[in-house]
Amino acid sequence: KNLTLQSVASILNSTKSPEINNVMNALSQDAQDTLMKYLYKCMGMPGWGDVSESVLLGWHKTFR
Numbered sequence: 935k936n937l938t939l940q941s942v943a944s945i946l947n948s949t950k951s952p953e954i955n956n957v958m959n960a961l962s963q964d965a966q967d968t969l970m971k972y973l974y975k976c977m978g979m980p981g982w983g984d985v986s987e988s989v990l991l992g993w994h995k996t997f998r
Contacts (some may be wrong), residue, residue: 939979942972947985948994958996970997 949957958966977990 939972939975942969942977942984943976946973946976947989951992954993954996966997969993 959971973990973994978986
């Protein structure tokens with residue numbers, strides 16, 4: 935589980951801001967729900983792992 939969380943965090947961190955909306959539009963509602971769960975898990979990591987706060991919040995604000 936921890937490896938999966940770290941992998942998701944790394945992918946979120948490496949996605950450029952202008953690409954986030956396109957990624958979100960391509961995801962089904964179920965996939966978006968799962969991504970939201972991972973965002974909250976990433977935010978709960980001590981020091982947020984290797985992901986900056988602004989990156990996670992940037993992803994979070996794209997949810998509808």
